Amino acid sequence: MATPRGTDGSLLTSLPWTLGALAISVAPHVPYLPIWISAAFFGCAAWRYITEKRRAALPSVWLRGLLALACFLGVLATYSTISGVGPGSALLAVMASLKLLETRKRRDQFVLLFISIFLVMSSLLREQYLWSLPYMIASTIVIMTAWLRMSASQSETARQSFLTGGRLLLYAAPLAVAMWIFFPRLAVPFWAVPMDSGTATSGISDSMSPGDISKLSMSNAVAFRVKFYDDIPAPRDRYWRGLVLTVFNGRTWSMNDPYEGPRIHEKVSGRGDPIEYQVTLEPTHQPWIFALDMPWSWSLEKTFMGPQQQLAHARPIDQRIAYKAVSYLDYTTDVGLTDYARSWYQRIPDGSNPRTQALAKQMRSAAGSDKAYIEAVLSKFNQEEYFYTLEPPPLGSNSVDRFLFDTRRGFCEHYASAFAVMMRAANVPARIVLGYQGGEINPIGGHMIVRQSDAHAWNEIWLEGHGWYRIDPTAAVAPERIDYGASDTAREGLGEAWGLSAPSQLLHKLSLALDAVNARWNEWILGYGPDTQNRFMQWLGMHEPDWQKMMLTMIGLILGLIALISMLLVWRYRPPAKDPAAVLYRRFTKKAGLEPGIGETAQRFARRATQAGALPAHVIQSVTAAYHDARYGAADEPALARLRQAVNAIG
């Protein structure tokens, strides 16, 4: 049962392509794979190629079995599961490496190419950028070429295989497009998509400690894009409500336990014109849904509003999603507050931040009313020496005390936190809203970009007879943050500091153009779901589209396209065009009424035709002479014309 292990160099024509196909499909995974898997893969690939070149032997079955077991355990130890995109692609990469060790025959390469197709697929499940499609098509061409190289004869060059692969891909493209457009999209998945444990969340998290948001503000990544159907709200109204923090432990603000905190839903009533818009949210791996303050209705299924008007999806947002929403910029909330809720929103840990608590009590009694007190606190921020900075000094455990009295430098989270503590210490119900503030209009795409750097924290306080009321203490310190947005403020500062104003402006315009393309791409290609498909079908003229109609259209299109491809192939394999001289000569023999024998020369036929008296002798002679010149002579064109004239003259 000993299988031969030697290599004979017979794979040298196809192996480099197979290795290339594997490498191009592993490459997008490399940043996510543990380093030992990438190293093992590329090591095995290089080793396998050298082995084939030197016609060396492959490792024994025992060694391979041992390695397989070790690698499987290694993946299991790294991920502690084998389902999901991350562990799945790690396992595929490991399988490819191990399969390389036993690839001896031509057909073993089939397995490698199947693995590389799955690797391409899993890289698409992991991330979808603008370049993902061209990269995927390039990978497909390489895989197809490798596939053809496997069975190609010795005389076929790699270039020919590549061209054949490209040609077949070109034929398949219209079929793929038709299927892609008409294949009915499902609104709900069949089964739960396995969650990747250990995927880093991005964007706002569900608690806030000093430094959290200022860290976030370094990121230029897009949080979401918004398309407004009518007017775009003014910068000062662009508050994107996310989650609400109600619990303070002296340093960190966090959300309350849903079974512990206030559970009675506050009623919202809007005033003025509602604003309609569509948000395309980038994956956050968290459930929060962002909408303009205050959201009224939304199109997303399985999305619920919490008691404090925070929107959450039933499952973490692992993929880019689009939803429509309607908001009222001017609104009031329920004016009543239960005693339990009131005490909840007034709670601060005993003894924490004592200086702040003392200051609050003193200022409250000096102010006389809640309203006057709020104004006094805001003007303290505004008039005293407080600075808005992205790089605040570190704070200790009594962070609000340290900030208010010592460092006096901070970002929105410092101001929001300090303001809420000041309010609560004076028995004014207060909470913190996390979300985004601002948004940049992309003049090319017409949409608004909200970036991670727009992350913001503000306050809501409860006023008797009015309900919850939004107050943004950062605006008191740095009004330009609210009017122009965080990214603009930061960028201008940077540009001036580096003296790079003009080039950075150009760069910014370029990035806006790219963003516009990206937004369209996201909307129409990546976001082509049941809704978009439905709209597109209606635009195409389909009446009340449903999956049966789409399926039928798709099948019809496929059959039509296949008929076209079939005709194209018939044309490709057509017989070569007949020599025009031969065609004319054939007409001549027909007119003569004689059938030329097999192998009979024109001269001999002429003699026979003359003898038979089929046509006048001079006609036969001139046609034969012209035919000879046209067929075998150097001067092609005039002779052909002469032949045509002579044959036509027969009448």
Next chain:
Amino acid sequence: MSSILWPFPKSLGLWSSLKAGAATRVQRWARKRQGSDPATTRLIPRRVYILPTGVGIVFGIMTFAMLLGSMNYNNNLSFVLTFILIGIGFVSMHQCQRNLVGLELTFAGTEPVFAGQTMRYCIAVTNHSKSARRGIRLYREGLQSDIHDLQPGESKVFILPAPTEQRGWISLDRFGIRTLFPFELFRSWAWLHMNISGLVYPRPAERPPEPPPTIAAHGHRQHDARGEEDFAGLRKYQEGDSPRHVAWKAYARSGQLLSKQFAGADTSSQWFDYDDIPVGNVEQRLSILTRWIIDADRTLEDYGLRLPGVEFVPAHGETHRRACLEALAVFETAEE
């Protein structure tokens, strides 16, 4: 497992015997449908069949799994990949069939062989179209030719081997032409039923008895004035031949002692008579006669063959040899 207990042929199992039965029936159907083919046959679409290969079935299952995955993740780019692969499947089906359609097959003859040797049927395949045909192969039960590509306008001879056991005419009732191009996802093939046959001479005897003695035929040929100088050919070594005349080079090649014959020397002739062979049955006698003829043909001696009812007067040369061997090959086989 004992082969007696196992009721199915050659450990193939129920599935394989079912498959073999179905294949026979399908082939019979194709034969009836197509009729017999002339010596030059062009493949038209209706006689080119196609089915997915094992790889093709795996590929189909894989794309289906990918489709389910794409639907579940609602991932539009993986939908694109899946649909490209499905499209490639469709395209390669048509490409595979078109790779055969329009090819012209011509039986280009075969050389007679001795029983036990491999008969080589030569079949010329011509590509009359403007595009190359790739990965073409001819096959028959259990045997296949090499794989060749055919450039536009190119014609290549494919050699279909056939092992031989018995003398006589053997025919190639059916052979196939097939291709897996482009991706080995589909196999398309055509069956051809040409009137092809080849002649198998009897198996030459390994240790033949001494051939009958040579009868000198003096004055049969013109005496050459130059005496021994003019080399004319080789003859089997006989006792008394000068060692100077032994063809040592030929001996080194074949291990057979041959004497150089020179024009001017006397020629002689032998009669090989079927009835004179003292031993054996029909086949053994024919084997011995075959061996004698082969050996005699290597020399310059004329030889004659006498079979019951047929006689070939002593002569020499390729035509004579073929006539004699053919007579031996078909001896008493006519009624079969």
